[in-house]
């Protein structure tokens with residue numbers, strides 16, 4: 333991958349000399365879409381998901397559920413970009429292999445579902461997925477009655493050898509590396525004979541809004557969940573009601589677009605921003621406000637207007653780690669230093685994001701130091717150059733933000749953004765007012781473009 337001759341589609345990112353002013357509509361939330369798909373496949377009837385996200389992570393989830401026996405069909409909806417998904421559950425059967433790609437939600441949420449299937453279900457994924465932490469889910473499923481064959485490393489690949497039923501019960505695990513370990517067991521737990529009680533024992537669980545999201549979608553589907561005691565969640569055994577839901581836009585994916593307003597002194601409006609949400613991306617409102625932007629949420633959506641100066645900030649992103657790459661990019665362009673804290677767990681994300689951000693921002697002239705649990709960022713004049721993305725969609729999006737202000741930033745393998753936001757380069761180009769043509773995404777052939785609104 334480091335051999336320039338073999339690098340997939342590098343993209344000279346777009347540099348602007350004036351403010352970015354745009355309205356940017358975003359497709360559905362990855363986290364909500366994949367939770368709804370799982371619950372719909374376990375439900376007591378046919379469900380309909382409106383405006384679901386169709387990206388690599390959610391297409392892998394849909395394909396996996398199909399291979400376990402559920403039907404997931406396209407149905408014309410009211411969103412031109414994305415047909416509805418109609419999901420009809422069926423008795424789950426094994427004898428299949430699940431490709432997790434690099435999706436944490438697939439590799440963590442589906443083994444507890446596979447434990448309910450009759451027959452073996454093999455799990456594997458991208459080479460980096462084989463390094464992402466999984467052991468707490470594997471160990472917990474064994475405690476709850478599942479048989480799992482693995483090589484003892486507590487990582488992909490492994491096989492869940494289901495019998496068509498799961499006893500369930502109580503389990504203690506350490507979810508300090510990922511909230512997804514807890515969400516995974518809760519999502520399937522209602523279908524276990526004794527339900528499930530999950531107790532966390534360890535350093536604080538990251539990404540807590542994602543667990544709240546899990547609890548909320550379960551309750552909306554009629555499942556009784558008790559989360560009154562700290563670090564303990566109890567899901568009662570019950571049916572899961574079929575769903576009729578509209579997926580909110582992905583607020584974390586709004587990050588780079590809103591950041592474009594912040595770093596260029598422009599205005600970006602994201603329609604449909606929910607007034608109430610469990611999405612971690614909602615934290616962008618406070619973050620960009622603290623960085624000096626004007627942030628307004630009203631019925632039409634969220635509007636962020638950059639003031640022309642960008643304040644550095646000291647922020648704990650433990651609850652919203654997936655925002656860190658874009659916030660780091662904005663911080664690198666700020667007028668004063670920043671601390672991003674509480675994000676040691678990002679070392680187990682799509683790549684080691686702390687190392688990757690420090691290495692790549694520094695390669696463009698920045699000054700980023702990795703700390704035990706985050707990043708210290710001291711803004712410096714930036715230069716152009718290749719920004720490696722390590723198969724991480726959010727690294728590519730962070731690079732696009734840097735490229736707005738510094739000409740000559742080339743984003744390696746920009747297609748990695750397909751993980752959660754297909755068509756990223758088209759959407760980005762439209763945002764800054766460029767006509768989108770097929771040639772505009774033929775990265776290697778194009779000079780750096782200068783746009784502006």
Ligand SMILES: O=C(O)C1=C[C@@H](OP(=O)(O)O)[C@@H](O)[C@H](O)C1
Pocket residue numbers: 362363364436437509510511512515538539542653654677
């Ligand atoms: O449950 C989810 O949908 C997610 C939980 C979080 O994972 P971690 O708790 O591993 O950070 C988040 O970063 C990820 O993008 C999506």
Ligand SMILES: C=C(OP(=O)(O)O)C(=O)O
Pocket residue numbers: 434435436437654681682726752
């Ligand atoms: C950490 C992320 O994804 P995953 O669901 O694969 O963990 C992310 O999208 O930032």
